[in-house]
Amino acid sequence: MHPNHKTPRAVGRRTATAHRVRTRRGPAAAAGAVALGLALAACGPSITSGDADAAGTAPAADRLQAPGEESPQGEITVWDRSGDLFAVFEAVIDDFNEVYPDITVHHEAVDIDAKLQNTLITGADVPDGVFLDDAKVAGFSDHLWDLTDVLAPYSDDIAPQKIDVNSAGGAIYGVPFDLDPxxxxxxxxxxxxxxxxxxxxxxxxxxxxxxxxxxxxxxxxxxxxxxxxxxxxxxxxxxxxxxxxxxxxxxxxxxxxxxxxxxxxxxxxxxxxxxxxxxxxxxxxxxxxxxxxxxxxxxxxxxxxxxxxxxxxxxxxxxxxxxxxxxxxxxxxxxxxxMGGSSFVLPKDGENSDLAWLFYEFLMFHEDGYSAVWGENDTYPNGLATSIPAYAPAADPAKPLFGPVEGLGGQDLWTTAVEAGAQIPGGxxxxxxxxxxxxxxxxxxxxxxxxxxxxxxxxxxxxxxxxxxxxxxx
The missing domain is CATH 3.40.190.10 (Periplasmic binding protein-like II)
Incomplete structure (x- = not known):
């Protein structure tokens, strides 16, 4: 759970809306939510076919595959909650477009708890990616891509607890975001x-x-x-x-x-x-x-x-x-x-969920991406010190992404949290x-x-x- 139930983190802090801001790593401007149902490029996720394997894992047809093109192109719609993290993710889109210039990201502030379930059931205007509390991932798994294959290059370096909480029936349904020791x-x-x-x-x-x-x-x-x-x-x-x-x-x-x-x-x-x-x-x-x-x-x-x-x-x-x-x-x-946590999920009915995977891969596993999320930015000038990455190369004790916390007397919270996070048992x-x-x-x-x-x-x-x-x- 990462309120925004878990986010009492958001109590008393700045909010931002869904308007795309072209200023590099700047806060989102107040302009209201972008309308749903934007026209998306007609290239659905690449999948393989097959039945459940002998180990009882999800059928291969349910497993998302990364795009095969050298320079993929299209449009994606991703949902987040409004608030400080929205502004942080929003500001990373320009960095993402330096790597993938032909993928347009429509980043929308949505009341996910109110909208996601009905949207997945009706299959209308389904987003390509969604920011979701870990505690809710398993409940939506029937509507989500199994990410086992695309996460395979990174899985050994992701905190075991985050893999465990995003898994069900031998499949992994969430791209891990934060570790909350x-x-x-x-x-x-x-x-x-x-x-x-x-x-x-x-x-x-x-x-x-x-x-x-x-x-x-x-x-x-x-x-x-x-x-x-x-x-x-x-x-x-x-x-x-x-x-x-x-x-x-x-x-x-x-x-x-x-x-x-x-x-x-x-x-x-x-x-x-x-x-x-x-x-x-x-x-x-x-x-x-x-x-x-x-x-x-x-x-x-x-x-x-x-x-x-x-x-x-x-x-x-x-x-x-x-x-x-x-x-x-x-x-x-x-x-x-x-205690809590969130991840990114990719609905099967999203038209370009494979492209959304590239966005989340950049955010969580690319050095420029996770450095922009947890490092200094306009929303958090000292960096995002309310969580640490779930990906071990990003959570390097010797390479802090956020600075000393003045409210804690200038303490190096990064090192304390990373060392504590490494002790969390699997879940x-x-x-x-x-x-x-x-x-x-x-x-x-x-x-x-x-x-x-x-x-x-x-x-x-x-x-x-x-x-x-x-x-x-x-």
Missing amino acids: GLLFYNEKALTDAGIDATEIETYDDLLAAAREYQEAVPGSKPIHLEQSPFLGQLQLEMYASQLGTALADENGELRLDSDEYRQVLGWLDTVNQEGLGTRAEYLSPTDVGALESGDQVFYPWAIWFSFAPEQQLTKTSGDWRAMPLPAWEDGGARSGA APAPTWWTGAVDYLGTDIQRMYDGDMTPDEVIEQSTADIQTNLVDRQ
Whole structure:
């Protein structure tokens, strides 16, 4: 999930519209959305034919092939959400056209959640490419090209978690965009004033001990963030579970909430709550920001995109914050987990999805492309510091694409995030029912914080509700 649900990243930030701007790497101008259904050149994707192979993977006819022409030409329509990332991708189109001058890109700002499903079902005005939350890729897979063949030259260098979340039935359906490693953000100044060295925290038990020590030094404080939004609370739970190599569903879509790993995570969260060590608030709500600014809340286990907060929202404590890898659940365990993420998908009914593949290939795997996305640009003069590339050659610790983050006291967040991202275990595709599970699991987590449920009761009740109301009804 990369809101724009995951993008509380977009909260309080600039927006941009779909108008194409010819200024190199400049922000999009306000001109309204480009109309859908533009005339496209009549050259559909090149495909091969065949039935499913012996391994049970998708039929070869469902696998997209790159164009065979030396200088392909045509028009493509790609959908993104409006906002900061739209402006970033928009500005890279001119760079793409230096490599592919005969491919015209119609880049459109669209409410993807509202339009994509009906568009794919009706088959009318289907775009050639779409920016999509990882959690939603599997749910649309029947309408998407299998990208196994075109991704083959790059797959070994893509973060395993991103390949896994975009895979279903032996096929890969998304071109991975960002890797969103979980990090522990902490108020270094407040902790130092309390005599606590946060860099000594290596496990979640250490974090509990540091929170207790801080509360003794700052009476009335509640040092650790507890998420109050059911959606984001479930997403954060998945970050913790990701560290332990699990997720809400396995690669076959089977529910696996009833496990020792989830008991460990929920038990830890319950301890934070029961001991009064947690500030329960929605991500960057006024209550949350107030506790962060006052020094009552000093530990924030969250995805890298929290870096936006000390840069733009925490005006009083900006510069006091730092980031480090998440604590491990046990000595020597993984120090990060995935929290959200997005990819690019190519609908089968797009008229020129093979040309759209070239656009996404340039964005994610060509040095000029990914340098323009994550490097300095008009939208982010210091570079896009709210995620890192999922492609290893782009995520080189020695070659930072974005600069030190002033809101984090000038910290080299790039190196911290890249090293944390390398520790994320592999994952599994998010099931089609993941968002629907928020009504049960996300809500029950909040009931646990209310004192109405134990961790075991959350697991038992949520498992029964999700199985009966979501999994069995597919």
